[in-house]
Amino acid sequence: MQSLPLGQRPAVLDMSNVTKTFNGDVVALREMNLGVNAGDFISLLGPSGCGKSTALRLIAGLSSPSSGRISWAGGQSENDLGVVFQEPTLMPWATVAQNVWLPFRLKGKSYASVKDEIMEALRLVGLERFLDAYPRELSGGMKMRVSIARAMVTKPRLILMDEPFAALDEITRFRLNNDLLKLKAKIGCTVIFVTHSVFESVFLSDRIVVMAARPGRVIREVQVPAPYPRDEEFRTSAEYAALCRQASEALQDAMGEHA
């Protein structure tokens, strides 16, 4: 599925003036505005403490904003979200297939009725031969693939990824970056991706939201106009290097600025 150019995509989610404070005085996130459209790949980039994980938790509904509003286009539905955490977060007692079945299972669907979807998701992440394996038998990268398969198996409106590749080695990380883009091209999902790697954010996203800490807030948004599909060639191109510098400078500003 080819995604529409920026500006023509239907809205999915809108955050307006979202602020989150803890215990009344710690401002984790200040007046964040973000519009998410279908097919977007948005990275939240910033140093630790900039509120990017807080933003993700707010969108996931795991906590509620102190002020401001998060609204889903057309209202909330039961298939809004898929989530990938920094850890693979698999159930160790369940096989790969059973782990991917989880989102369906919690909606009361039997394994037999969604077997095709589960197989398709595992095929997309290249693990169709491992459906009966237990997580402990898999490498770190493979576990992360299972986690990604679980997040997308229901074809949710939005997939949240919280530094999913931070704990992996660089070779595995590059491979998963490539595969994630291929996957996105195939199923046309909408992603919000939290990272503190400039390179990763430029390679993956079409919009980078640069954030600063104390208080957590959005500093700037960097557009990445390079067309998809992006591959290893893009990773070594002058355009990529220039975009990385731009994002890096924005990040430097964010680190230097302590309002």
Place this chain on the structure above:
Amino acid sequence: MSIADNQPLYDAEDLKRLRAARFERFGKWLLPVAVMIVMIWFWDRLVVWNNIPHFILPRPGLVLQTLISDWPILFDALLVTLQITLMALAVAVIGGVGLAVLFTQSRLVEMSFYPYAVILQVTPVVSIAPLIFIYVDSRTAGLLICAWLVAFFPVLANTTLGLNSADHNLRDLFRIYGATRWQTLRYLRLPSALPYFLGGLRIAGGLALIGAVVAEYVAGTGGIGSGLAFRILEAGYRLNIPRMFAALILIAVTGVIIFAGLSFLSHMLLRKWHESAVKRET
């Protein structure tokens, strides 16, 4: 190629490790058996050298003879004790797991009742048992209550710990997917608690036997349908020391079998996924 050809299949370190592994495999069984044989021999010699009469310390051969000749009496007694033990263990599992689930589902219940679970646990069962036998008419029920009191706490404590140790991210994931309380319990908390529960169960198995034996001592009444502890008491009154030893051996063997059985159960349930039961290659 030539280097690979000249290289032995195993290097010195490999051989050392293989030797250690072989020693481990046989030593695990042979050494305790050797210790036992030496101890029994020494026991036998001790009696002979010092001319100790058999009503004070019988020779091991006599104990074995008694075990065989008194087998009908002792075996019936063993069945009684075993029955109490297993029933107490079953009730401990149901009560312990049930209470643990209740505690983790409702903070209110936990705050209200947890201190009393602790009080029941720390009060020695010997001191409560006489009261229980005053108020409970059925002797079996009394024994069962005593054994249960001793056995249920490890199940409760371990299962509670296990239910609360479900991965935080998985809990968040269940919330995001809108899982019901029941689904979270069934698919997340109970499987997370399984290794902890099984650890508690192994302790509870031994404690149920101890509880049953101690309660029998306290109950003290004999006749038909009395257990091993009463047989020991009775034999003691009659200075039938060989039978005391025979009954003691039966109790010890029973305890070992219960522990081994529960360990095996634990291994079978966890072998596919839990670190404690998974064999590592290196």
